[in-house]
Amino acid sequence: MTRFAVGIDLGTTHCALAVAPLEADGVPLEILGVPQLVAPGQVEARPLLPSFLYFAHETEGPQALPWQAGRRFVVGEYARSRGVDAPARLIASAKSWLSHPTADRRAGILPLGAPEDVERISPVEATWHYLEHLCEAFDAHTGGGDAALSKQDVVVTVPASFDASARELTVEAALAAGIEKVTLLEEPQAALYAWVLAMGEAWRREVRPGDVILVVDVGGGTTDFSAIHAVDDGGSLQLVRVAVGDHILLGGDNMDLALAHQVGQKLAAEAKVPDRWQQASLVHACRVAKERLLSDAKLRAAPIAVASRGSALLGGTLRAELTRDEVTRTLVDGFFPSVGADARPAGRARGGLTQLGLHYASDPAITRHLAWFLARQAGALGVPAAGRAPKLLHPTAVLFNGGVMKAGPLRERLVATLDAWLEADGAPRVRVLGGADLDLAVARGACAYARVRRGKGLRIRGGTARACYVGIESAVPAVPGVEPPVSAMCVAPFGMEEGTEAELPPHELGVVVGEPVRFRFFGSTVRRDDVAGTVLEQWKGDELEELPPIEVTLPAEGRREGDVVPVRLRARVTEVGTLLLEAEPLHPLKPDERWRVELSVRGEG
Amino acid sequence: MNTPGVTTDVPEISFLTRLWFAWLCSFRILFDARFAGRVWTVRVPAPAPLPPRLPEVSRALQLLALLQREGRFVDFLQQDIADFPDADVGVAARVVHEGCRNALRAHADIEPVRAEKEGAPVVLEAGFDADAVKLVGDVKGQPPYAGVLRHRGWRAKRLDLPEIVGGHDARILAAAEVELG
Numbered sequence: 001m002t003r004f005a006v007g008i009d010l011g012t013t014h015c016a017l018a019v020a021p022l023e024a025d026g027v028p029l030e031i032l033g034v035p036q037l038v039a040p041g042q043v044e045a046r047p048l049l050p051s052f053l054y055f056a057h058e059t060e061g062p063q064a065l066p067w068q069a070g071r072r073f074v075v076g077e078y079a080r081s082r083g084v085d086a087p088a089r090l091i092a093s094a095k096s097w098l099s100h101p102t103a104d105r106r107a108g109i110l111p112l113g114a115p116e117d118v119e120r121i122s123p124v125e126a127t128w129h130y131l132e133h134l135c136e137a138f139d140a141h142t143g144g145g146d147a148a149l150s151k152q153d154v155v156v157t158v159p160a161s162f163d164a165s166a167r168e169l170t171v172e173a174a175l176a177a178g179i180e181k182v183t184l185l186e187e188p189q190a191a192l193y194a195w196v197l198a199m200g201e202a203w204r205r206e207v208r209p210g211d212v213i214l215v216v217d218v219g220g221g222t223t224d225f226s227a228i229h230a231v232d233d234g235g236s237l238q239l240v241r242v243a244v245g246d247h248i249l250l251g252g253d254n255m256d257l258a259l260a261h262q263v264g265q266k267l268a269a270e271a272k273v274p275d276r277w278q279q280a281s282l283v284h285a286c287r288v289a290k291e292r293l294l295s296d297a298k299l300r301a302a303p304i305a306v307a308s309r310g311s312a313l314l315g316g317t318l319r320a321e322l323t324r325d326e327v328t329r330t331l332v333d334g335f336f337p338s339v340g341a342d343a344r345p346a347g348r349a350r351g352g353l354t355q356l357g358l359h360y361a362s363d364p365a366i367t368r369h370l371a372w373f374l375a376r377q378a379g380a381l382g383v384p385a386a387g388r389a390p391k392l393l394h395p396t397a398v399l400f401n402g403g404v405m406k407a408g409p410l411r412e413r414l415v416a417t418l419d420a421w422l423e424a425d426g427a428p429r430v431r432v433l434g435g436a437d438l439d440l441a442v443a444r445g446a447c448a449y450a451r452v453r454r455g456k457g458l459r460i461r462g463g464t465a466r467a468c469y470v471g472i473e474s475a476v477p478a479v480p481g482v483e484p485p486v487s488a489m490c491v492a493p494f495g496m497e498e499g500t501e502a503e504l505p506p507h508e509l510g511v512v513v514g515e516p517v518r519f520r521f522f523g524s525t526v527r528r529d530d531v532a533g534t535v536l537e538q539w540k541g542d543e544l545e546e547l548p549p550i551e552v553t554l555p556a557e558g559r560r561e562g563d564v565v566p567v568r569l570r571a572r573v574t575e576v577g578t579l580l581l582e583a584e585p586l587h588p589l590k591p592d593e594r595w596r597v598e599l600s601v602r603g604e605g
Numbered sequence: 606m607n608t609p610g611v612t613t614d615v616p617e618i619s620f621l622t623r624l625w626f627a628w629l630c631s632f633r634i635l636f637d638a639r640f641a642g643r644v645w646t647v648r649v650p651a652p653a654p655l656p657p658r659l660p661e662v663s664r665a666l667q668l669l670a671l672l673q674r675e676g677r678f679v680d681f682l683q684q685d686i687a688d689f690p691d692a693d694v695g696v697a698a699r700v701v702h703e704g705c706r707n708a709l710r711a712h713a714d715i716e717p718v719r720a721e722k723e724g725a726p727v728v729l730e731a732g733f734d735a736d737a738v739k740l741v742g743d744v745k746g747q748p749p750y751a752g753v754l755r756h757r758g759w760r761a762k763r764l765d766l767p768e769i770v771g772g773h774d775a776r777i778l779a780a781a782e783v784e785l786g
Contacts, residue, residue, distance in 0.1 A: 039674055040780075041773030042667070044765075064770045085782070288703070305699040311779075313680045314689045319696040 002181070004142075004152045005029075005454070007190070007446025008134060010127065010170065012095045012221030013253065015049040016440050017134050018447035022153070022454060029197075029447045031440055034137045035066060036076030046077065047440065049133060053091040053126050054079035055111070055118045067136050075133045084280040088113055093221055094126035096249055096358050098173075099159070099166035101548060106169075124173050131156075131177035150178045153453065155446040160186035160226045160465060161247035163523060163547055164579040165599035171578055183453065184577035188215035188226035189241060189460050190445030191401035195433060196458065197448045206433060207397065209237060212381070213433065214395035216370070216414065218402040223248040223366055225373045227380060227393055228460060241462030243377040243393065244525060248369055250361040252404040258330050258364070259286040263304055263320045272318050274306060281306045282318075289322040290331070294407035300324055328409070336367050336413040341375065341392055341421035343368045367417050374421070376526055376542075394427040401441055463495040464573055467527050469536070469544060470509070471520030487537045488522050488544060490530040492571035492579060502571040505533030508586055509569065514561035516553045521599075523547050532571065550581060552597045558589045569597065663775035667766050670778045671712065676704025679778050712765055718758030727754045 007018045007029075020029035033045030043066060054074040056063050063074045074082065083090030091110045098105060100123070108120035121129075138149040156179070158170050167184055174182040185193075192215060196203045207213065209232035217224040225245035231238050260283040264274060274282050282304070289302035301323040308316025345363035363369070374392040381393070398415060405411055411432070419429040452459050469488035492502050511517050522544040530536070536544070554565055567583040574580055581597035618626070634641045672678035681701045686694055709715065718737045721727060729738060731748035737758065740750060769775070 035768075038767055039670070041770055042767035043770050044767040066768065066770060069770075303699060305696050305703075307677050307680075307697075307700045309782075311680045312684055313677050313697045313700065314684055314686055314693045317693075317696045317700055 001146055002151060002153055003147055005447055005450035006138070006149065006152045006154045007185075007443050007448070007450055008131070008154060008156045009187075009190070009440070009443035009446060010095065010130065010156050010158070011051060011219060011442070012093055012251070013051055014220065015051055015130050015134060016047060016443040017138065018440065018443040019138070019152075020447055020451060022451065029444060031443065032134075032138060032141060034076070034134065035140065036133070036137075037063060037065065037074050037078035038076075039078060039081075044077075045137075049076045049130065049137075050080040051092075051094065051130055052076070052079040052083055053094070053129055054082050054086075055089045055114070057086070057089065058117065065136070067140050073129070075129055084277060087276075088115055089118055091121075091126050093358060094123050094130070096221060097123035098127060098169050099162055099247055100358065105165075124169050124176075127170065127173035128176040131174055131179060135177050135179065150180050153181050153183070153450045154179045155183050155185050155190075155450040155453075157185050157187045157190045157442050157446050159222055159224045159247060160188050160241075160244035161222075161224055162186075163247075163466070164468065165548055168578045168599055171576055182576060183450070185446050185449050186226065186241070186244065186465075187219075187442050188217045188224055188244075188401065189228070190442045190449065191215055191217055192228060192239070192399060192445065192460065193448045193452070194441035194445030195399055197444060199435065204237060207237065207239075211396045212242075212394060213239075213397045213399055214374075214418075214430070215399045215401060216405065217400075218366065218404040219251050220253050220403070221249060221251045223250050223361075223369065225370060227377060227395065228462075229381060237458075239458065239460040241460055241465070243373075243380040244465040245369070245373040246525075248361045249358060250364060250366065250369075252402070254360075254364060255331055255335055255404065256283050256287045256290065258334060259290055259322065259327070262326055262330055263322060266320050267318055274318060275309060277309050278306050278318065286322060290327055291407070293322065293324055293327045294331075294409055297408075331407075332409055332413050335364050336410055336417070337365050338413070338417050338420070339365065339367050339371060341371055341424060343371045345369050345372055367414065370414070370418070371421065379526070379528070390427070391425050392421060394422055394425065395430050396428065397431045397433050399433045461497070463497040463500075464492065464579065465494075466492075466523040466525050467494040467530050468492040468547075468571065468579065469522040469524070470550070470569060471522060472507075472509070472535070485537075486520060487535050488539065490527075490532055490534040490536075491569045491581065492573075493531050494524070494528045496571070496573045498573050498577055499575050500573055502532040504568050504570050504584070507533060507535065507568070508566040509583075510564040511552055511554050511567050511583065513554045513559045513563045513565055514556040516551050518549045518551045521547045521550045548599070550597050550599055552583050552595060554583070554585075554595060567595075570594070663769070664766060666775045666778065667769070670775075671708050671766065672705050673779050675708035676701045676706070678705055714762040715759050716762055718760050719754055721754050721757070723754050723757055725754050727752055 003022060005020050005022050009016045017032040017034065018029050019032055021027050031047045033047060034049045035043050035045045036049055038044045040060075041064070052075070056072055056074060062069060063071045065071060079090065083092070088111060094110065097103060097110065103109060105123045107122055110120055110123060110126055111118065114120055135149045142148070154174070156170060156174055158167055162170070170184065171182055192213065199206065207230050209230055211230040213228045213230065215226045215228065226241055227243040229240045229242045231240055260279065263286055264279070264282060267274060285304045285306055289304050292302045293299055301321045304320045304322055306318040307313060310316060345361070345365065345368045361369070371392070374395070377393040378390050395418070398418070400411055415430060415432060422429060448457070451457065467490055469490050471486045472489055473486055489505060489507055491505060496502060509519070524544045526543055552567070559565060566586045568586065570582050570584055572580045572582070579599070581599070582594040583597055584594045669679060673680065677700055681697060719727065729748060729750040729752070733748070737760065740752070741755065742752070
């Protein structure tokens with residue numbers, strides 16, 4: 001029997017789990033204290049589980065947990081701190097790898113550059129280990145049995161910008177960890193659920209019909225934008241998610257690194273160069289100094305002290321200062337510059353398939369990424385009946401999420417920049433939705449959503465945030481060196497709700513029996529009106545984004561190997577929240593004959 | 606069957622011997638309190654042995670290790686600071702203060718014993734908690750005692766140290782570090 005609603009924030013840098021009983025209404029949800037190693041042989045329960053995995057060397061012995069004595073790896077706080085000592089044995093940012101466009105995400109590639117005694121694991125396995133740790137912690141807390149996590153309704157959050165295959169891999173990791181009843185939820189939506197939960201009934205006074213809520217979610221490693229439209233549905237307020245942004249690998253960690261780099265240069269000018277180990281403490285010290293400076297407007301500078309590596313503390317400790325000026329220049333102007341609405345992030349091209357590494361955003365300016373998002377989504381609410389089409393989507397309210405956005409000066413800069421854009425486009429300024437403690441908001445919101453799915457409370461609608469297209473090569477005579485033109489056929493329209501199926505498109509594809517056939521695959525976050533079967537001969541450069549290809553293999557049963565069989569692709573969105581593509585033969589040999597189309601996770605490599 | 610355990614050590618006793626032994630025991634149980642006590646413990650199954658309690662000293666060592674890990678506390682105390690200028694001591698003190706303060710706040714709740722400001726007049730009625738409040742100065746006479754609060758005192762409301770697993774040597778407050786490569 002299902003007893004609890006559980007929300008899991010599966011973050012790039014931290015995980016958290018919120019739980020509430022399903023039956024008792026009004027019982028506040030609770031954040032699980034997650035037991036984890038914090039030092040060799042010392043276990044402590046903490047609300048956050050750092051998303052780090054460390055492979056212990058044989059000299060370090062077993063890494064025992066209360067529920068398992070003979071573990072060879074560490075997840076959590078001690079993994080993170082131990083990783084500073086031996087970085088080649090540490091996995092960090094597994095989540096960013098999960099959405100990597102070209103790496104084989106089921107192959108043992110992590111940690112990159114690991115020594116030979118470490119058996120490398122895949123991004124999916126790393127994610128599975130984080131979820132497994134949360135499962136074990138939950139079961140240890142509740143006693144398992146009926147109350148085991150495998151029996152509960154579990155909502156796991158993903159970035160809104162995660163594509164179909166990254167979502168599927170997240171579900172795969174959750175199932176491997178023993179979470180049987182899993183549902184996915186987009187993080188910005190989780191933040192809004194958390195806000196609604198925290199406001200209670202008062203939220204209905206804060207949000208009016210016609211509002212467009214922009215959720216700005218800046219986490220440790222990623223930045224995510226979503227727009228949610230409040231519409232009047234026969235007297236009751238409905239929330240519809242109308243747009244999501246690109247996947248931007250840029251977050252609070254980049255900001256701390258930028259500050260540490262600044263301070264490091266000042267130290268270098270005094271011929272004091274921090275070693276790798278001190279560098280880690282320097283980043284930490286900069287984060288603390290930054291938080292002080294951003295929360296206290298009177299402070300002019302904050303001291304930074306980085307302890308020596310050896311046991312002699314005096315004489316070896318490095319001292320520096322972080323000034324308000326530097327924080328303003330580096331963070332406020334560097335990451336949130338006042339730019340025009342027509343600003344675009346530099347170097348957006350995803351290209352660069354040559355080397356294995358994470359595709360960090362090449363432009364650190366969050367305001368430029370936001371300008372691009374709003375401009376692309378200018379038509380998200382449909383075409384206005386009269387008057388000029390807006391240049392950008394006009395949000396009326398902003399909800400901030402993520403630790404970075406707790407800093408007043410950063411919020412003020414973002415709101416001021418946004419207001420200037422809106423004013424120039426003839427729209428009113430935005431309101432900031434505040435008044436809620438957004439600590440651990442994503443986990444809380446996910447837990448609230450797990451209850452909502454049982455029919456308790458308001459649900460954000462919106463369906464899939466992308467339309468999906470299959471590339472069809474035109475039958476033209478081959479010209480050496482010239483790629484045949486490709487048209488794109490829509491197989492899954494924008495906004496498909498969970499548990500629905502797309503119309504079967506009229507066009508068919510030819511698949512060779514007995515061998516895997518790959519098709520190019522595209523997604524679009526802006527083409528809202530294409531129905532299944534729409535064929536695009538051409539499109540504007542950035543309307544469609546190429547995704548890893550899809551692959552279909554028809555078994556030879558009953559057919560001759562090498563024959564070409566015409567099929568049509570049917571798209572379904574599962575209750576879990578993943579996209580399922582199936583190939584249906586035009587002339588089936590048995591009733592309901594269909595084959596699963598794999599969303600490739602291997603990319604081009 | 607020769608399974609290991611207690612039962613295999615018990616000899617088989619014949620009926621006549623048992624009759625004699627029961628007669629003997631009834632008298633010894635009546636008149637020999639220590640014998641009765643030993644028989645009493647046999648009639649209930651022995652409880653499972655309790656896990657060995659951690660000696661308190663290792664908790665103290667654990668706290669030291671925690672303060673060293675988070676705030677370099679032992680490094681600071683072990684270094685001879687006499688020859689260093691105050692500026693150096695100040696810089697090191699920042700490291701120690703910030704780290705140890707965070708560690709303490711995360712693991713303990715410490716609150717003042719008295720809520721009044723230091724320097725405020727205080728009256729102690731009869732039966733005040735003499736562990737929590739100490740009389741100083743011209744200590745004599747009977748309650749109520751009127752005086753001035755000189756130190757607010759500190760009370761630890763909570764101290765939660767990490768659970769120890771895996772049998773690590775608690776005496777190691779900080780492992781020596783050898784860099785390879």
